[in-house]
Amino acid sequence: MTAAGDATTGKGPAGEDPQGADPRDGTGYRLTAQAGHLLRRANQRHLAIFSARMPDLTPRQFAALAKLDEEGPASQNQLGRATSMDAATIKGVIDRLARRGLVATEPSQEDRRRLIVSLTEAGAELFARAAPVALEITEETLAPLAPEERRLLTALLDRIS
Amino acid sequence: MTAAGDATTGKGPAGEDPQGADPRDGTGYRLTAQAGHLLRRANQRHLAIFSARMPDLTPRQFAALAKLDEEGPASQNQLGRATSMDAATIKGVIDRLARRGLVATEPSQEDRRRLIVSLTEAGAELFARAAPVALEITEETLAPLAPEERRLLTALLDRIS
DNA sequence: AGACTTTCATTGGCATGCAAACGACCCGCA
DNA sequence: TGCGGGTCGTTTGCATGCCAATGAAAGTCT
Numbered sequence: 229m230t231a232a233g234d235a236t237t238g239k240g241p242a243g244e245d246p247q248g249a250d251p252r253d254g255t256g257y258r259l260t261a262q263a264g265h266l267l268r269r270a271n272q273r274h275l276a277i278f279s280a281r282m283p284d285l286t287p288r289q290f291a292a293l294a295k296l297d298e299e300g301p302a303s304q305n306q307l308g309r310a311t312s313m314d315a316a317t318i319k320g321v322i323d324r325l326a327r328r329g330l331v332a333t334e335p336s337q338e339d340r341r342r343l344i345v346s347l348t349e350a351g352a353e354l355f356a357r358a359a360p361v362a363l364e365i366t367e368e369t370l371a372p373l374a375p376e377e378r379r380l381l382t383a384l385l386d387r388i389s
Numbered sequence: 390m391t392a393a394g395d396a397t398t399g400k401g402p403a404g405e406d407p408q409g410a411d412p413r414d415g416t417g418y419r420l421t422a423q424a425g426h427l428l429r430r431a432n433q434r435h436l437a438i439f440s441a442r443m444p445d446l447t448p449r450q451f452a453a454l455a456k457l458d459e460e461g462p463a464s465q466n467q468l469g470r471a472t473s474m475d476a477a478t479i480k481g482v483i484d485r486l487a488r489r490g491l492v493a494t495e496p497s498q499e500d501r502r503r504l505i506v507s508l509t510e511a512g513a514e515l516f517a518r519a520a521p522v523a524l525e526i527t528e529e530t531l532a533p534l535a536p537e538e539r540r541l542l543t544a545l546l547d548r549i550s
Numbered sequence: 551a552g553a554c555t556t557t558c559a560t561t562g563g564c565a566t567g568c569a570a571a572c573g574a575c576c577c578g579c580a
Numbered sequence: 581t582g583c584g585g586g587t588c589g590t591t592t593g594c595a596t597g598c599c600a601a602t603g604a605a606a607g608t609c610t
Contacts, residue, residue: 257520259455259472263530264439264448266543267432269473269550272597274425279598286565287425294420305588311420312430315589317567324565341575341588359418369424372548378424381545385427387533388542389434433567440568447595466558476559478597485595502558502605 274369281365282358288313288321290362293330293347293355301346303336330354435530442526443519449474449482451523454491454508454516462507464497491515 259265278287285293291311296302299310308318322345325331330351336342347355370378420426439448446454452472457463460471469479483506486492491512497503508516531539 257455257459257523259452259459261543262523262527263539263543263546264432264435264527265452265473266546266550267428267435268448270546271425271428271432272473273550274428275597278425287429288566291420291426294418298418298420303588312426312433313566314568316569316591317565319590320565320567339576339588343589362418362423366423366425369549373545377545380541381549382422382424382427384534384538384542384545385424385431388530389427389430436567449596464558474596475598477561477599478595480560481595481597500558500606504559 274365277368278365281368282361285354285358286321288317289325289330290355290358292318292321292325292345293351294359294362296331296345296347297352297355297359301344303339303342304333304345305342307345325351435526438529439526442529443522446515446519447482449478450486450491451516451519453479453482453486453506454512455520455523457492457506457508458513458516458520462505464500464503465494465506466503468506486512 275287282290288311291313292307295307295310302310304318304322305315307322308315311318313321322331322333326333329348331345332348333343333345336344370381373381436448443451449472452474453468456468456471463471465479465483466476468483469476472479474482483492483494487494490509492506493509494504494506497505531542534542
């Protein structure tokens, strides 16, 4: 270990307060006990696993390809809603995918505001190769949990989404 | 809200595959069933709640204040590790907090590489007012769950972090 | 002491993510 | 038929978030 004056604050063992309010100090707040912090950390680990296993696609780019594969062509905003990205975000994602030739865009005939996005041949092929890896990523993300716990976590996350 | 909630049973002969692989289509991938997607969506909802309840502070800015209040002054990188932000990210957060006079920075005496960050009077006061709100944010984030489920989710998230 | 390894802070670059503002366009309704 | 409200895509601005590279400063090992 390093001896560079790095007090790791061992703190007390004690029966912790699961809510994060701690009577020991004035404000009663422990960052690491908050749901938001835990969600962020879990997500961070997941993203690290993702980029290690699928270096050529970002999670969002893959999500867009997956949804296009799942549901077929859609307008940009539709696709954004389906993947939980706002209009500004999905635009950047689609632009980058289009620049790589993984998706194609064309204006809609019925509604001239809309920009229809569809998978290209290359995009479909890449997705087909990537999908199994994506399942492995989910697997590795949930690796610390037993099968029963994985289903439970999934269900709980879905309910607070 | 979706049918993914009943994933706790062994299921029948050919029920849903909770892992997200679905034999019905070629690639066998359902985006909305993946842990990463659910983590992201849950986090998204949490961030929305946060910014609605605490418009003057971002989650990361608040986290930095909270950690400083909890552990006292620390170097920038130390604080980053304590709040799970990398060196590049924590720098921006501290810069913005310093510009608002909520934290102060000064070079360390013992180690001239280090930049010691501490709460200012104003920062401590703001945190004192914000901490109760932060607890409410956690509360609202977990509102859809029963107390027992909240503890369970927290524990599961901690294990995959 | 001198070389090698680490750590610290900073910077540049790329990719989200969200809010707000815009112009174009569609639709229901008076 | 014309108009106001809502949608679509775009752009700008700000705040993460991470990687890689860099120079300065410590620490370690011989």
